[in-house]
Amino acid sequence: MNFKNSMWIVLFLSAMVSCKRGKDTTSQEIKTYASVKHLMEVEELLEIHKHEKVVIVDFRKDEEYKKGHIEGAINIWRTDIEDTSYPYGGMMAKKVDIETFFSKLGIKNDAILVVYDNKGSSDAARLWWLLKSYGFESVKLLNGGLSAWRQIGGSTSYEMTKTEPSIFTLPVKDALDAWIGKEELLGMVNSSNNVIILDARTEEEFSGKRRKEGATKAGRIPKSIHVDWARSIDYEGTKKFRTFPELEAIYSELEASRDDTIIVYCHTGVRSAHTTFVLTELLGYEQVRNYDGSWTEWSQFDNLPFEKDSVQF
Structure with a gap:
């Protein structure tokens, strides 16, 4: 099939x-x-x-x-x-x-x-x-x-589910409009184009107070706007996605239209994948791309610009 x-x-x-x-x-x-x-x-x-x-x-x-x-x-x-x-x-x-x-x-x-x-x-x-x-x-x-x-x-x-090997193939054509790498993102950071860069990490990570394992330094990508991914779910309760009106209110902080380009990142592209889901699937934003390497990759390269608010602890 x-x-x-x-x-x-x-x-x-x-x-x-x-x-x-x-x-x-x-x-x-x-x-x-x-x-x-x-x-x-x-x-x-x-x-x-x-x-x-x-x-x-x-x-x-x-x-x-x-x-x-x-x-x-x-x-x-x-x-x-x-x-x-x-x-x-x-x-x-x-x-x-x-x-x-x-x-x-x-x-x-x-x-x-x-x-x-x-x-x-x-x-x-x-x-x-x-x-x-x-x-x-x-x-x-x-x-x-x-x-x-x-x-x-x-x-x-508690039992391991038993399976039989199959032959699985992905579609011939990639849909990499959902993906972005560091070189293209750097061009956006250095340009005057109206691109929104969204940091989905915690406030401590965004400010530079915390450096998680895997990153070589603390901080954020320049021009970043911070919206913690966890705000989009009932984090302390059901763990379900918040309602459309609640999500719309949260992400109105971006001041973005539905067709604006939005680049999302976090530490290793996991939480930002979640935010990408919320923005594209639940809210209907059309131009959202997840930075795969996220802060872990960006922090490795001294030639890539970064910002921080305070000394990490």
């Missing part, structure tokens, strides 16, 4: 539960998002999780997966989708390596991936963004993650 046909399956499975959305308060809120094509509620997954085309991905560390996961879920972690040829960590894996890895996991071209974590989808969004960058669109984030699944009585397991 080709990619076009797999998308028809996505639409069919979504239609199976659409009749229930009008009766659910959360679902009514989701309807106000620009798109829910890549977002799934736990109630929806409960209806379709045993469908043969649905592949549930637990995007957490192996030790967390072994402590309990959604029944039938396979386990993937950041290190599985990284390019280790760089002298610093966090860079996205090459297309051929993703294809080889997914084939070992038994993922097929027509699979519908439902990805979750337990951190408000920050890690899961990294996998969504990487696959989007390579043109694979059949991915949905599970809103609220493992906690939300457990709250509705979804079945969990």
